[in-house]
Structures are given as structure tokens and as C-alpha cells.
Amino acid sequence: MVAADSRSVAAPLTQLSEEETMFQSSVRQFARERLAPHVRAMDEAGVFRKDLIQEFFDLGLMGIEVPESHGGQSGSFFQSILAIEELAKVDPSASVIVDVQNTLFNNALLRWGSDAQKRRWLPRSARDTVAAYALSEAGSGSDAFAMATRAFDEGSQYRLSGRKLWITNAAEAGLFLLFANLNPDLGYKGVTAFLIERDTPGFRVGKKEDKLGIRASSTCELILDDVRVPKENVIGEPGRGYKIAIQTLNEGRIGIGAQMLGLAEGALDHALAYSRERRQFGKLISEFQGVQFELAEMAVEVEAARLMVYNAARRRDADLPFLTEAAMCKYFASQIAERVASRAVEILGGVGFTKDYPVEKLYRDAKIGRIYEGTSNMQRLTIAKQILGAAPKQSRDHQRTDSNRSPASSV
Ligand SMILES: Cc1cc2nc3c(=O)[nH]c(=O)nc-3n(C[C@H](O)[C@H](O)[C@H](O)COP(=O)(O)OP(=O)(O)OC[C@H]3O[C@@H](n4cnc5c(N)ncnc54)[C@H](O)[C@@H]3O)c2cc1C
Numbered sequence: 001m002v003a004a005d006s007r008s009v010a011a012p013l014t015q016l017s018e019e020e021t022m023f024q025s026s027v028r029q030f031a032r033e034r035l036a037p038h039v040r041a042m043d044e045a046g047v048f049r050k051d052l053i054q055e056f057f058d059l060g061l062m063g064i065e066v067p068e069s070h071g072g073q074s075g076s077f078f079q080s081i082l083a084i085e086e087l088a089k090v091d092p093s094a095s096v097i098v099d100v101q102n103t104l105f106n107n108a109l110l111r112w113g114s115d116a117q118k119r120r121w122l123p124r125s126a127r128d129t130v131a132a133y134a135l136s137e138a139g140s141g142s143d144a145f146a147m148a149t150r151a152f153d154e155g156s157q158y159r160l161s162g163r164k165l166w167i168t169n170a171a172e173a174g175l176f177l178l179f180a181n182l183n184p185d186l187g188y189k190g191v192t193a194f195l196i197e198r199d200t201p202g203f204r205v206g207k208k209e210d211k212l213g214i215r216a217s218s219t220c221e222l223i224l225d226d227v228r229v230p231k232e233n234v235i236g237e238p239g240r241g242y243k244i245a246i247q248t249l250n251e252g253r254i255g256i257g258a259q260m261l262g263l264a265e266g267a268l269d270h271a272l273a274y275s276r277e278r279r280q281f282g283k284l285i286s287e288f289q290g291v292q293f294e295l296a297e298m299a300v301e302v303e304a305a306r307l308m309v310y311n312a313a314r315r316r317d318a319d320l321p322f323l324t325e326a327a328m329c330k331y332f333a334s335q336i337a338e339r340v341a342s343r344a345v346e347i348l349g350g351v352g353f354t355k356d357y358p359v360e361k362l363y364r365d366a367k368i369g370r371i372y373e374g375t376s377n378m379q380r381l382t383i384a385k386q387i388l389g390a391a392p393k394q395s396r397d398h399q400r401t402d403s404n405r406s407p408a409s410s411v
Pocket residue numbers: 100133134135136138139140141142143165166167168169211219368371372373374375376377378411
């Protein structure tokens with residue numbers, strides 16, 4: 001028998017390091033004290049408060065993985081996941097602002113940007129400039145690389161024309177990572193990633209969507225009308241945009257998993273609290289087995305989602321393959337978020353259906369989890385390909401760049 005102290009025992013997934021615990025507590029405190037009082041009004045107005053976004057920057061939440069040398073926190077991807085989860089418990093709109101900034105924009109720049117590009121833009125995205133990630137168009141959602149937005153090589157610069165749709169953070173953003181096709185004859189291998197600054201002539205943020213949920217998070221159209229972009233604003237190489245998109249979305253999906261996990265936890269917390277206060281038939285409703293069983297099932301689902309999200313995030317930080325885990329955690333967490341929020345509404349009874357309590361909003365907010373960053377069907381396609389072996393076996397390279405065979409089904 002091996003002595004206990006000589007055995008190498010892996011830490012439980014949910015065990016946080018001291019640094020992670022401190023970080024989680026500070027975001028939790030911010031969410032409860034600063035964010036919560038404004039959530040209802042922001043949802044009704046469909047606008048996120050600028051002062052709160054500035055507080056995200058001040059707390060370091062907009063540059064979690066950005067190195068300190070570029071004004072960030074030099075934190076881990078897992079810390080971004082913790083932040084997204086904690087914010088989503090209170091407001092999934094707040095959490096998606098931080099999610100897009102960290103898991104899509106900063107992530108793409110950190111991995112694909114040149115040193116000069118990192119020095120130029122990361123200090124801004126970490127300190128004071130909201131960023132957006134613009135891939136989707138009216139005609140290309142799941143089939144993202146069928147994009148119609150064109151880039152034309154004009155020697156010293158590129159000229160971009162087209163429209164993007166559904167772009168999160170667009171109303172507030174100063175920096176846009178935008179994908180356009182430089183050579184449609186090459187199909188997705190013409191897709192190129194550009195960094196566009198908001199005040200570039202010919203670039204406009206258009207109509208803002210009026211949505212069912214995450215109403216305070218802006219979702220807008222982008223209009224590009226002969227936008228001149230310097231060549232040094234290409235992220236990665238021309239024609240490599242599809243790889244950047246796939247890689248960042250693979251990681252971004254863990255962020256959406258965390259958003260949905262936090263949302264479900266928030267709904268469960270409200271249901272637990274209410275069940276301990278509400279009396280019917282002379283008893284607290286938490287004393288009825290029917291209610292207890294509902295709460296127990298909700299807690300099981302939250303725990304399962306947490307394990308999946310944390311596992312995918314920790315695998316990503318450990319440099320292990322995580323493509324399947326990311327798709328699974330997003331798929332599952334978005335399912336349980338809907339279910340847990342729905343049950344929370346029921347446990348609160350009539351008041352759960354009103355705007356006086358936060359669960360109706362969480363129920364509305366949950367719906368987006370099954371749509372953005374790849375619909376549930378697209379996650380199922382990715383998972384099925386992996387388990388059936390139709391896709392190349394997962395490797396560090398493939399989960400970052402995906403196969404050349406059918407990239408569209410991964411978005
Ligand atoms: C609030 C919000 C925020 C968003 N933020 C961003 C953002 O910041 N940046 C960005 O680029 N995009 C963003 N999007 C776009 C989002 O990623 C797309 O809406 C999503 O990928 C789905 O695309 P679609 O809407 O065109 O639906 P479609 O692709 O038209 O899908 C419609 C239905 O068909 C199904 N379907 C499609 N193809 C297949 C298939 N091959 N097999 C089985 N089923 C299929 C889908 O699952 C879905 O149920 C956002 C969207 C919303 C609503």
C-alpha cells in the first residue's frame with residue numbers, strides 16, 4: 001500500500017486556490033453591492049450603465065488574462081470563468097460584456113496578435129475601451145464563413161464593405177475584431193480578421209436590437225461602407241481568420257457555459273431563499289416534499305453544469321484538449337439554465353411571474369444560451385463528430401484551429 005502522503009492526488013475541480021477564492025469573493029461582492037441595485041432598471045431601459053462598465057475596468061475584469069505589462073491582471077482563463085459566473089448570478093447582461101471582452105476579443109489578440117498589436121490595443125481593452133467580436137451576418141449565422149462582408153486589397157491598405165448583425169457590446173465598443181472575406185474564391189480560406197476602431201471613416205454602428213433577454217447588453221448591426229483599414233490591423237495572417245474565429249469561439253463557449261451556470265445558480269438561490277420565507281397551509285413551502293424535490297433536482301443540475309464548465313476551463317488552462325468539453329458544457333449549461341430558471345419562477349408562484357422578483361428576468365435571459373456562440377444544434381454536431389470519429393481526433397492543434405474540412409459546422 002502506498003502511504004497517503006506520497007500519493008499524487010488531483011485536486012477536486014471545484015477546489016479553488018487562495019488567489020481564485022479572493023478573486024471570486026471580490027467579484028461576488030461587487031455584483032451584490034454595486035450591480036444588483038441597477039439590474040431591473042437597466043433591463044427595462046435596455047441600456048447598461050456606463051459607470052458600471054468603468055467599474056469593470058477599475059476592478060480589472062476587462063483584462064483578466066492580459067499581462068500586467070499591458071495593463072491587465074496576468075490572470076488565468078479560469079478566473080475569467082469565475083468572473084463571468086459570479087456576474088451572471090446577478091445579471092447575465094453584465095456577464096456577457098465581460099465574457100466577450102475576455103474570452104473572445106482579448107483572447108484572440110493575445111494568441112494571434114503581433115507584439116506591436118498587443119502593445120497598441122491590449123492596454124486599451126484592459127483599461128478603458130469596450131471591445132466587440134463581429135462574425136455573424138444576416139445571411140451567415142451557424143454557417144458563419146458564408147459571410148458576404150468583403151475586404152479588398154488596395155496595396156497599402158484594405159477596403160472593407162458589408163454589414164454585420166447581432167454584435168454584442170457594439171453600442172459601447174471602441175474596438176472591433178471583425179471578420180471579412182478577402183478572397184471568396186477560396187471560400188473560408190479567404191476569411192481574414194481585422195481590428196477596426198470605432199471612429200474609422202465609413203464604419204457605423206447601426207440598429208440596436210430590442211430583445212427578449214439580456215436586454216441591457218447591446219446587440220447591434222455594424223455597417224461598413226468602404227472602410228479603409230491599414231494593413232497592420234490584420235490580426236494573424238490574411239486568410240487565417242477562420243482559424244482565429246474557430247479557436248476563440250471554442251474558448252468563448254466555455255464562457256457562455258459559465259454565464260448559464262451563474263444564471264442557474266442565481267435562480268436556485270432565489271428559489272431557496274423564497275421557499276424558506278413563504279408560508280402556505282401553515283408551513284414554510286420548503287417543508288413540502290414536493291418543493292424540496294424540485295430544489296434538490298435544481299441543485300443537482302447546477303452542480304453537474306459547474307463540474308463541466310470548470311473542467312473545460314481547467315483543461316484549457318492546463319493546455320489539454322477541450323473542444324468536446326467546451327461544446328458539452330455550453331450545451332448542457334444552457335439547457336439547465338432554462339430549466340432551473342423556469343422551476344424557480346414556479347417555486348416563487350405568482351410573484352415569480354412578476355418583475356418585482358428577479359427570476360422572471362433570469363428565465364428570459366436563459367434563452368440566449370442555446371443560440372449565441374453556436375446554437376445547441378451546432379454544439380451537438382461538434383460533439384457527435386468527435387464521438388463518432390468523423391472529425392480528426394482531438395489534439396492541441398485541432399481544438400485550436402479545427403479541421404480544414406468543414407469549419408462552418410464548428411461555429
Ligand atoms: C443576443 C445575441 C448576441 C449575439 N452576439 C454576437 C456577437 O457578439 N458576435 C457575433 O458574431 N454574433 C453574435 N450573435 C449571433 C449568433 O451567434 C447567431 O445568432 C447564432 O450563431 C445563430 O445564427 P442565426 O441566428 O443566423 O441562426 P441560423 O444559423 O439561421 O439557425 C436557425 C436554426 O437552424 C438551426 N441550424 C442551422 N444550421 C443547422 C445545421 N447544419 N444542422 C442543424 N440545425 C441547424 C440552428 O440550430 C437554429 O435552430 C448574437 C446573437 C444574439 C441573438
